[in-house]
Amino acid sequence: MSFYEKMHGIGNGMVDYQFNCHRPGFMSADYNLNSTSAMEPTKRTTQPSVTGTSVIGCKYLGGVIIAADTLGSYGSMARFREISRVMKVNETTVMAAAGDYADYQHLKGRLERMMISEQVMDDGFELPPQAVHSYLTRLMYQRRSKFNPLWNTLTVAGFKNGAPFLGSIDKIGIAYEAPTVASGFGAYLSQPLLRRAQEEDPQKFTYEKARKTIEKCLQVLYYRDARSYNRYEIAIIDANGVRIEKPKACDTNWEIAKMVKGFE
Amino acid sequence: MFPDGNYGLGSDEISTGTSIMAVEFDQGVVIAADSRTTSGPYIANRVTDKLTPIHDHIFCCRSGSAADTQAIADIVAANVELDGVQMGGLPLVKKAAEIFRGYCYSYRDSLSAGIIVAGWDPKEGGQVFTIPLGGMLVRQPFSIGGSGSTYIYGHVDATFKKNMSREDCVKFCSNSLALAMNRDGSSGGVIRIAIIDKNGVERRALLGEEIPRFYEG
Numbered sequence: 001m002s003f004y005e006k007m008h009g010i011g012n013g014m015v016d017y018q019f020n021c022h023r024p025g026f027m028s029a030d031y032n033l034n035s036t037s038a039m040e041p042t043k044r045t046t047q048p049s050v051t052g053t054s055v056i057g058c059k060y061l062g063g064v065i066i067a068a069d070t071l072g073s074y075g076s077m078a079r080f081r082e083i084s085r086v087m088k089v090n091e092t093t094v095m096a097a098a099g100d101y102a103d104y105q106h107l108k109g110r111l112e113r114m115m116i117s118e119q120v121m122d123d124g125f126e127l128p129p130q131a132v133h134s135y136l137t138r139l140m141y142q143r144r145s146k147f148n149p150l151w152n153t154l155t156v157a158g159f160k161n162g163a164p165f166l167g168s169i170d171k172i173g174i175a176y177e178a179p180t181v182a183s184g185f186g187a188y189l190s191q192p193l194l195r196r197a198q199e200e201d202p203q204k205f206t207y208e209k210a211r212k213t214i215e216k217c218l219q220v221l222y223y224r225d226a227r228s229y230n231r232y233e234i235a236i237i238d239a240n241g242v243r244i245e246k247p248k249a250c251d252t253n254w255e256i257a258k259m260v261k262g263f264e
Numbered sequence: 265m266f267p268d269g270n271y272g273l274g275s276d277e278i279s280t281g282t283s284i285m286a287v288e289f290d291q292g293v294v295i296a297a298d299s300r301t302t303s304g305p306y307i308a309n310r311v312t313d314k315l316t317p318i319h320d321h322i323f324c325c326r327s328g329s330a331a332d333t334q335a336i337a338d339i340v341a342a343n344v345e346l347d348g349v350q351m352g353g354l355p356l357v358k359k360a361a362e363i364f365r366g367y368c369y370s371y372r373d374s375l376s377a378g379i380i381v382a383g384w385d386p387k388e389g390g391q392v393f394t395i396p397l398g399g400m401l402v403r404q405p406f407s408i409g410g411s412g413s414t415y416i417y418g419h420v421d422a423t424f425k426k427n428m429s430r431e432d433c434v435k436f437c438s439n440s441l442a443l444a445m446n447r448d449g450s451s452g453g454v455i456r457i458a459i460i461d462k463n464g465v466e467r468r469a470l471l472g473e474e475i476p477r478f479y480e481g
Contacts, residue, residue, distance in 0.1 A: 046372065046373055048398070049372070049396065049397050049398025049399075049400070050396055050397075050398055050400050072400070072402075074396065077414075077417075079396070080402055080404075083402055100398065101398070101400045102369055102372065102398040102399040102400035105369075105400050105401065106369065
């Protein structure tokens with residue numbers, strides 16, 4: 001298969017797949033197995049199935065925090081309530097995904113295999129968060145260009161050489177780095193809160209302040225996002241490495257319910 | 265999900281409409297399913313066996329398109345048998361589940377298959393893995409699936425307890441499926457049960473009067 005053919009997703013269809021499916025590094029998800037005719041570029045925009053909602057993150061002095069709840073929704077149903085959407089990529093990087101969970105699992109497997117290949121080279125080099133972000137951007141854009149996107153919004157967070165990293169990539173390959181990121185509902189509800197807290201005094205934005213802001217945002221998301229769940233995972237990446245904490249729940253306050261009677 | 269209301273199946277495509285479930289217990293797993301296969305509103309088979317062996321100690325419960333799930337189960341069973349021979353021992357349940365997932369994920373746009381893989385292996389004991397539409401894979405202490413499962417989410421959440429005994433698990437399954445079958449038009453017939461542990465598979469069926477009954481107003 002020529003490089004041109006591979007990049008443009010054309011080839012001999014099923015014949016190609018048959019001969020290449022045992023090759024190391026083979027990814028069946030790159031082949032259009034759903035096409036019935038050979039020589040046809042991938043022409044399918046998949047629909048998401050089990051999905052995760054918001055992921056939020058912010059940098060602070062000396063590190064970065066990201067958080068996501070542990071829910072996989074099946075349409076409006078809260079179907080899988082104990083799944084993790086946050087993965088440790090390596091000692092300096094974490095990735096979290098909103099959107100289709102099966103596509104997240106595909107990416108997780110892909111990154112894990114890539115990290116093993118890296119380790120096997122045993123040259124002391126480990127992909128920094130910027131490289132992971134760049135790799136995922138290329139991947140998401142390539143899939144979008146084949147009309148077969150990975151239906152996710154990814155958040156990459158890390159800490160390398162004394163500097164925190166935080167980036168976002170969406171399913172059509174739009175990618176950027178920012179001091180605060182939020183996907184899904186979080187983009188509407190949490191992003192303003194995170195930005196305001198951080199921009200107030202960026203030089204004094206400590207871990208405690210960041211953590212408090214993130215937890216406040218998670219509480220707001222639980223109050224207002226109908227596809228959220230009150231069980232979340234927080235990942236903290238700093239000079240000491242990656243720490244993904246055990247799942248916790250937010251405190252909630254429903255006192256205002258007592259003030260409301262009838263239609264108002 | 266499927267705005268046409270038929271789970272993405274063709275209007276007369278044969279479906280294992282279904283209520284299926286699987287529960288882990290200390291020494292193994294209990295799996296259970298109804299026995300109705302429909303083609304639209306017609307019951308094509310009222311005594312179907314939806315509990316499909318993949319290997320000696322690994323079974324799967326199939327829901328969705330009968331053709332899709334049978335085809336995949338056949339291929340996976342062949343792969344798992346080969347794996348058992350190559351590895352020189354009982355295949356791992358997780359391995360079987362991951363092979364299932366590989367197909368369900370790669371062909372996600374063409375398939376209508378919701379599968380529960382459950383079994384026992386010497387390494388991890390009893391395990392239940394769920395592969396819903398879309399092709400994700402997750403291990404759970406118990407899992408329910410199929411169109412009938414929607415009616416019993418509340419019941420199973422209220423009734424499930426950790427560390428149930430073997431017979432408690434059987435009761436949990438038979439009560440849950442009885443409720444689902446009574447409400448879901450695509451589920452019915454008999455309740456087929458299989459209990460898988462280190463000694464192998466014990467198969468049971470609850471027929472007619474043996475099926476638990478609840479409020480029927």
